[in-house]
Amino acid sequence: MYSPTFDNNSDSLRKSLSVVSVRYFPQSNVNIEHSDLRYDALMAGDTSGFEDKNESYILIRERDGDCMAINIICLHIESLRITIQTERALLSEENVRVFLSEVKILLLTEVINYQNTMFTKISDNTWHLASGLSHEVVTQHVIDGALKTIAYSDAAIFRIYDDKSDRLVPVAMTGFKNNYYDYIVGLHESISGKVFKSMQTAVLNSREEINRSFTASSSLRDEILKDNPLATSLICVPVYDQSACYGTLTMLSFSRQFVFNSLAKSLLETYSSQVALAWRNARLYDERTESLRVVEDLRNQLQAQNTLLNASVDFYNLMVSLSIKYNRLGDFIAAIASHLSLDLNYLDVLGNQSLSESLSALTWSHLRASASEKKVSTIIVGDKNYCLLPLENEGRLLAFFIMRNQDLNEHVSSIISRLKEFVIMEIVKQAGSVALENKKNLDLIAEIMMNGLTAESEISFARRGIVLHKSVLCIKLTTPQATSDEIHYLSIINVLTRDFALKNVFHYFDADMITLIIFDMNEQKLFALEEKVIARYQQDKVYKVGMSSVLRRQEVITSIKQANTALDVLKTRNKNGVMSFRHSGIDRLFIKHTPEELKDFILDLFSPVLEENNKPGILLVTIICFLKNRQSAVNTAEEMGIHVNTLYQRIKKFETLTSLSLNNADEFIMIALTCHMSRFYLS
Structure with a gap:
């Protein structure tokens, strides 16, 4: 049960009323006690029987024989009931009228004292608000001051307008659970929105009026109000000044004991104007503070950048000095x-x-x-x-x-x-200097290819740190991309130098081909290097590598040509991997022809014994195996798992279809050569 509390003025009023009652009704039985009658309930009913009524109190006189009761129903001070048991003569109309006049004077005095007290509190609250410079501090003070301004309120809500969402957002409150902060209202949804738009105070002194103020249903409101009490009276004032309306301040009462009257309206409007002033000043303070913070941040950033710049300069100087050393x-x-x-x-x-x-x-x-x-x-x-x-x-x-x-x-x-x-x-x-150096190396090789190895060219090699020892090996390598990219070229050279521990090597590049010429005193080292390169690139799927034989240094031109020939064999076969000149054999005869020309030659001779996809048929496979086994019928039949007679039948059929004979020396050479070529040029 809600139990209202009052200050010491209530005791003072009782004493004054008691003194007046005894003076007008001496030797009477006077009793003054608290009254439970409600101001709003009485004002909502028939008021014709009231002795007197105004916005602060109601007087009701009752008479029963020698007993008279005066009900003093007040809005802001304690309601009282005076019961006087006395002689009938003392209850004359004139005596009672004068008595009630003094009672009214006492009540008005008490109401005026109450109003003075409340306006004094507003002054104190204004100072309290002014003591807060930032929005955060002002927000904390608003609710405290509002409760002091309207002391009999049970709850308060301070909402600020958010122009981005066009809604009123609770920023401070008391009397509700924390989930009330989620209750953000639109300008067309509630009494707060109406007050904000119209900038006119709204006073609702019944739950029915409060319920009717909601213009639209809201599941969020229903969920929040389910956990929070519903007010019996409400007053909502706009918080504005001459420049703008900032939000609303709402006070609520959960007890039917009190309602909000014109005094409450006047008090809260006066207080809200001070809130608006404090809020505007806080905004200006926050803006200035933010500006100062930005300036301070910029200053700190400049200091940090200056420190970083000095460190960068010092570090750069260190790098320059060490790079020189x-x-x-x-x-x-x-x-x-x-x-x-x-x-x-x-x-x-x-x-x-x-x-x-x-x-x-x-x-x-x-x-x-x-x-x-x-x-x-x-x-x-x-x-x-x-x-x-x-x-x-x-x-x-x-x-x-x-x-x-x-x-x-x-x-x-x-x-x-x-x-x-x-x-x-x-x-x-480093890579940029390679192009110029490579141009010089190409010019040196062109001179050697034209004039041979001369004393002048030997001096040019020596200037590059290359000693022309007695033995030479040339390696040519093609890459999937053009090596005119100096970084790509240098990276390949470095890999080769590291992987094969190359020393005393002269190198250059042209288009997609890299050339290395290695000189060494010990030709066995070059033979060993040749075997390492073959082992490394034999199954390679990316590079084509051609190598010369190990020759004398005077034969450096021959070495370059041999490496070119070995590389051309791979290009003619259109195969990746490695080819040494000494292993190129009869394939050197084909390097002047394209793979298509060689394939056409094979098809001209062997098309009758090829399958539809140009793969060797069983007859050609048999002939190839027969030649591999040096024309040994027994060994061939054993390897192929067939009878010797079957072998002879296949050979006979091959000769018939191709019109070529293994017994004819010229045709035998042609058959053997074409069988060799078919390994590389048939798809």
Whole structure:
């Protein structure tokens, strides 16, 4: 049950009424007690029998013989019932009229005192609001001040208009559960929206009026109000000033004891104007604070950028000084890492590297495959995790920095970022000098091919660090893409140099072909190198590799021509892999013809013994096996699992269909040569 409370003024009023009652009704039995009658309930009924009524109180006089009762029903102060048991003569109309006049004076005095008290509280609340500079502080003070302004309220809601959603959003409240903050209302849905749009106060003093104020059904409202009490009276005032309306302030009462009258309206409107002023000032304060914060942030950013710039300049100067001291990129990276005390490893497409002992087995091919095919950014070496930091230029992978995962932090990442740009520039610069050097190498080879090996050309080789030892081996290699891309060319050269431990090698490129000329004092080393290259590229699916025989240095021109011939054999066959000149055999006769011309020659002779898809038929397979076994009928029949007579029958049929005889020397050579060619040029 709701139990209203009152301040000490109620006791003062009782005492004053008691004194007046005794004065007008001496030696009478006077009793003053609390009355449970409601102001709003009485005003809603028949008011004709009231002694007096106004917005603050109602007076009702009752008479029963020698007993008179005066009901004083007040809105803001305690309602009382005065019962007077006295002589009939004292209850004369004149005496009672004068008595009631004094009672009214006491009531009006009490009401005025109450109003003065409330306006004083508004002044205090205004100071309290003004003490809050930011929106956050003002929001906290609004509800406290509202409850002090309308002391008999049970709940309060402060809503602010959000122009983005065109809705009123609760920013502070009391008397409800926290889910009430979800109750965001539109301007056409509730009494708050109407008040905001019209900027006119609304007072509803019954639940029926409150329910009728909802213009549209809302499942959200139903869900929230299910867990929260429904008010019996409500007053909602706009919070606005001359420039704008900011929102609404709503006060509610859950008890039927009180209603909101013109005094409450006046008090709350006065208070809301102070709220609007505080809210506007808070907005200005927040804007100024935000501006100052932005300025401070900019200042801090400039300081940070200045610090970073100074660090960048210092680091750049360090890189320049170390790059002058160390010509090789690997040595340069090692010096940087040592200077900064970083465990930094490096490997690039040109073969430059700076690797710790534990990472010395890493190769460019391995890292590139790990980064592209497996889509990984880390590798595990031993029991340690390393992070791969790729260096790319125009979409091309050029190098890797390799670091322990735990060593990476914001500072190290910043260093790596600046170092990347410098290293990429150095790689591109190295590659840029290759084109000019390659042009000089091509001119030197052209001179040798025209004039042979001369003393002047030997000097030119020496200037390039190449010593013309007594033995020479030439290797020519074609790539899937044009090697006019200097970085691609250098990467292939570095792979070959590392994989085959090449020394004293002269190299150049032209279109899609790379040429290496290796000189050595020991021809056995060159023979061993030839076997290594054959083993490495024999089953290769990408490159075509042609090699000369191991010759004397005076035969360098012959060496180049032999490598060209071996490569032409592969091109004629349209096959990848490796071909040594000494293994090219009779195929050298075919290099002046296209694969199509050679295929036509085979079809002209063997078309009767070929299947529909130009695959060798059983007769041609038999002849090839017969020739392989040096025309031994027994060995051929045994290998093919047939009878000797069957073999002779097939040979006879082959000769009949092709009009060629194995017994004719010229035709035998033609058959043997065409069988050899069919291995390479038939689809």
